[in-house]
Amino acid sequence: xxxxxxxxxxxxxxxxxxxxxxxxxxxxxxxxxxxxxxxxxxxxxxxxxxxxxxxxxxxxxxxxxxxxxxxxxxxxxxxxxxxxxxxxxxxxxxxxxxxxxxxxxxxxxxxxxxxxx
Amino acid sequence: xxxxxxxxxxxxxxxxxxxxxxxxxxxxxxxxxxxxxxxxxxxxxxxxxxxxxxxxxxxxxxxxxxxxxxxxxxxxxxxxxxxxxxxxxxxxxxxxxxxxxxxxxxxxxxxxxxxxx
DNA sequence: CAAAATGAGTACTAAGTAGTACACAGTACC
DNA sequence: GGTACTGTGTACTACTTAGTACTCATTTTG
Numbered sequence: 001x002x003x004x005x006x007x008x009x010x011x012x013x014x015x016x017x018x019x020x021x022x023x024x025x026x027x028x029x030x031x032x033x034x035x036x037x038x039x040x041x042x043x044x045x046x047x048x049x050x051x052x053x054x055x056x057x058x059x060x061x062x063x064x065x066x067x068x069x070x071x072x073x074x075x076x077x078x079x080x081x082x083x084x085x086x087x088x089x090x091x092x093x094x095x096x097x098x099x100x101x102x103x104x105x106x107x108x109x110x111x112x113x114x115x116x117x
Numbered sequence: 118x119x120x121x122x123x124x125x126x127x128x129x130x131x132x133x134x135x136x137x138x139x140x141x142x143x144x145x146x147x148x149x150x151x152x153x154x155x156x157x158x159x160x161x162x163x164x165x166x167x168x169x170x171x172x173x174x175x176x177x178x179x180x181x182x183x184x185x186x187x188x189x190x191x192x193x194x195x196x197x198x199x200x201x202x203x204x205x206x207x208x209x210x211x212x213x214x215x216x217x218x219x220x221x222x223x224x225x226x227x228x229x230x231x232x233x234x
Numbered sequence: 235c236a237a238a239a240t241g242a243g244t245a246c247t248a249a250g251t252a253g254t255a256c257a258c259a260g261t262a263c264c
Numbered sequence: 265g266g267t268a269c270t271g272t273g274t275a276c277t278a279c280t281t282a283g284t285a286c287t288c289a290t291t292t293t294g
Contacts, residue, residue: 024241034284039242050282070204075197079208082215083196087187089222090211091196096229097207098199105206108225112213141271151254156272167252 004071005044011061012042031056048072121188122161128178129159148173165189 016022028038133139145155
């Protein structure tokens with residue numbers, strides 16, 4: 001699997017090619033951390049930052065929050081809250097869907113979206 | 118909301134009424150912690166223990182793991198792994214199901230179980 | 235070439251996590 | 265009436281999390 005830091009570095013370097021707004025320093029400032037820290041995060045010298053910083057990074061770099069969080073080994077706290085509200089229900093559902101292929105899960109998503117509940 | 122410690126204490130005291138196997142000391146030994154620590158956990162003097170100890174507690178006290186974990190503000194790590202494997206898919210599904218009533222979610226669970234995917 | 239910006243190295247830290255170890259007073263048993 | 269078990273108070277600790285602060289050597293740019 002690709003690391004979180006590597007992904008951030010790739011995203012940032014792509015953007016920095018045609019804008020001076022995406023140096024380590026600028027991005028670090030935008031998300032509210034020290035440049036040296038972001039540098040270390042990108043080189044994976046330190047573990048990924050907190051959820052708040054990861055979400056800020058996703059916004060700045062135009063990436064998907066949930067994907068970046070997953071690369072960092074985390075799950076968005078709003079999802080956790082939803083599960084914690086009804087632990088038995090969601091635990092059973094998620095464990096069942098573990099073995100199902102993407103298209104099957106996607107079908108359910110659509111069903112919920114369009115369905116007349 | 119009822120706290121995690123209170124729930125543990127209730128479960129344990131109920132069991133200890135007709136068996137000497139459920140004193141703080143005995144249960145603490147069964148799950149591999151010091152009695153003083155379990156006592157503090159039950160009185161909520163300290164935050165809930167780690168996932169491993171909570172699952173051990175659930176087994177010893179005959180409670181649902183996911184419910185106890187939820188009371189402790191946690192979500193089972195096996196569920197987290199499933200979500201992290203396909204973050205976009207599961208994030209969308211779970212957020213959609215947030216607003217749905219229990220019976221709707223249950224219907225989906227049964228559909229997955231019985232359906233010919 | 236001088237000034238500014240770039241990424242990176244080192245050292246440190248405050249707060250939280252997950253407990254242990256020991257001691258002690260009250261109660262129950264027989 | 266001593267032994268043994270009950271729950272609990274106090275003190276301490278190792279590890280992890282999530283960073284800051286300062287420094288420095290190299291580009292890059294005007």
